Amino acid sequence: MSIPAQSEPSAGGQPGPGATRRAERRWLLPASAAVLLGLAAVAAYAVSYPERMPDSVGQMVEDLxxxxxxxxxxxxxPEAPLSAVATLGRxxxxxxxxSASGKQSCATCHSAEHAYGPPNDLSVQIGGAHMDQIGYRPPPSxxxxxRQAPFSIGPDQGDVDTAVNLNDAAAAAQGTQRANKTAGATxxxxxxxxxxxxxxxxxxxxLQRQALGPMLNPVEMANSSIDEVAAKLEKSRYAQTLKQLFGSNLFDNHELAVSEAMFAIGRYEFEDKSFHEFTSKYDYWLEGKVRxxxxxLRGLRLFNDPAKANCAGCHLSQPTRDGLxxxxxxTQYEALGVPRNPALPVxxxxxFYDLGVCGPFRTDLSQQTQYCAMFLTPTLRNAATRHVFFHNGVYHDLKQVMDFYxxxxxxxxxxxxxDASGKVQKYNDIPAKYQANVDVADAPFDRQPGDKPAMTDRxxxxxxxxxxTLNDGYKPTSR
Structure with missing residues (x-):
């Protein structure tokens, strides 16, 4: 592509050759400098990351x-004022x-200032009637x-009139080959x-049933029964509001009264924007608003690389087809085999072994041993603000987490x-008979002892x- 130069006229009114050459130089020098700078940047990138050289113009633009x-x-x-029910829930x-102690609320362990997760770096939180009981697991955010669906096994059942028996579904799936989880794939x-x-x-x-769990847990809010929770609600300053919203005879049925109160908490968590802000730097980058x-960028590419970190195999990083x-x-379950946390009193x-889906705190699937040691994959949004990771709180920063993987x-x-003989106690928080459930197929777990690790320290x-970049609250600036 040639761009005509604007040049000075000669004495006869036509551009002189000297003026034309000077104009060409004025245009060529800045362009040449830009090209040279761009090539230098690509060369530097190639030296540092030869295996990740751009394979398209679009990716090169992104890199530069x-x-x-x-x-x-x-x-x-959509944003809207909280409903009356959600306002009560807040x-x-x-x-x-x-709480039995009078000192612990939902917000104590799910702090708004900490992405509704724990506000400290304790492996598990402290609760109980006298705030002296140590918990079993760290509170998830x-x-x-x-958008979390109810627990199920197998393909989505859609709208069905009959409840699916989970044990029947688990039995039907027995022996089915688990699909590999590969970043970038469906x-x-x-x-x-x-x-x-x-x-x-x-x-x-x-969310309604989740809110009830801590109310009755002896190491959390430690109420002895539904009746005790209902009695506190009836004596509280919210009693009249509860009756206005759910009926004047609400407290005639204690289970109903507590259920409606927990429903209000669930509505608060569903309606309030602070529980799903989508205001991270990555969100704005997806929209083209920030750089x-x-x-x-290298981290994002590694996160999505099926042969490297493969994080996106479980922690899906792309918007849905309809733009969510x-x-x-x-939202699936994995047996990762994180090491036992000796700091937990339990x-x-x-x-004692915490086996996740098959017990001890969940009891309905205790016979489905193919799920023993499987735990829910949590969101990574706001993970960089957390100070405790995995179901047993064994790690306290992301470097430890990444080193484990x-x-x-x-x-x-x-x-x-x-052990005493010097043998490594691999998967030491899972009984030997269930260790076959641990994922050894998906990268980076597909390596063998002595192999080169999938990732460098860099x-x-x-x-x-x-x-x-997944932390909420990022303030984009105009470019």
């Missing part, structure tokens, strides 16, 4: 500028008077649950593994303790940088 070359429109939940959520069909539900083991099928740094933002989980008993199979001696740093 940090912009998303294919922006999308994200469909966020009050109940933040009121500690419904309550954010991004508005999400694995849940023919064998469970999906959906709330808590680490999926035992609650709605990612070089490290964040990704929630960074496939683990002082060598015979990277080294579990190649260097298990760096992940697990050794790769891990870049992935952590990308995970930091």
């Amino acid at each position: 500028t940090g912009a998303n070359p294919h922006p999308v429109h994200l469909v966020r939940p 009050q109940l959520f933040n009121d500690p008077s419904f 309550l954010t991004y649950l508005y 999400p694995a069909a849940p023919a064998m593994v469970p999906q959906g539900g709330l808590f680490w083991d999926g035992r609650a099928d709605s 990612l740094s070089r490290a964040e 933002p990704p929630v960074f989980t496939d 683990n002082k008993d060598p015979g 990277n080294l579990r199979n190649t260097n298990p001696d760096r992940i697990y303790p050794k 790769d891990i740093q870049d992935i952590i940088a990308f995970i930091g």
Whole structure:
């Protein structure tokens, strides 16, 4: 492509050759400099990451500028004032008077300032009637649950009139080959593994039922019964509002009264924008409104690389076909084999094992041993703000988490303790008879001892940088 130069006229009114050459130089020098700078940037990238050289012009533009070359429109939940029921739920959520101690509310363990997760770095939280009981599992975040389906096994049943028997579904799936989870591919069909539900083991099928769990848990809010919770509600300053919303005879039926109060809490979590903001830097990058740094872009590419980190195999990173933002989980269950956490009092008993879907806190699937040691895959949104990870809280920063994924199979001696004879106690938080449930097929778990780990330390740093872009509250600036 040639661009005509504008040049000075000669004495006869026509451009002189000297003026034309000077104009050409004025145009060529800035262009040449831009090209040289661009080539230098690509060369530097190639030296550092030869295996990840751009394979398209669009990707090269992304690498050089940090912009998303294919922006999308994200469909966020509509904003509206809270309903009267949700407003009541917000009050109940933040009121500690419904605990046996009078000191613990839902917000105590699910802090709004910490993405509705724990506000500290304790492996598990403290509760009980006298605030001296130590819990079993760290509280998951309550954010991004508005799209969570009820617990199920196998393909989505859709609208059915008869409740599906989970044990029958599990028996039907017995022996089915588990589909590999590969970043960038269509999400694995849940023919064998469970999906959906709330808590680490999926035992609650709605926000309403999840809210009730801590109310009756002896190491949390520690009420002795539904009747005790109902009595507190009836004596509370919310009693009149509850009757106005749900009927003047509400407290004649204690189970109904508590159920409606928990429904109000669930509505608050569903309606309030703070539980699903979609205001992260990554959201704005998807929309083409901000640029990612070089490290964040490399981290994103590694996150989505099926041969490297393969994070997106379970933590889906792409918007849905109808434009819903990704929630960074496939809501399925995995047995990862994280090491036992000796800091948990419950683990002082060598015979105690937390086996997730098949017990001990969930009891309806205790005979479905193919699910033992499987736990729900949580969202990674706001994960960089957390200080406790996995179902037993064994890790306290993302570097430890990434090292576990990277080294579990190649260097298990760096992940697990050794017994008296020096033998590595791999999968030491799972009984030997259930260790076959642990995922060894999906990258990066498809390596063998002595193999080169899937990720370098720099790769891990870049992935952590990308995970930091998933924190809500980012303020985009005009470009």
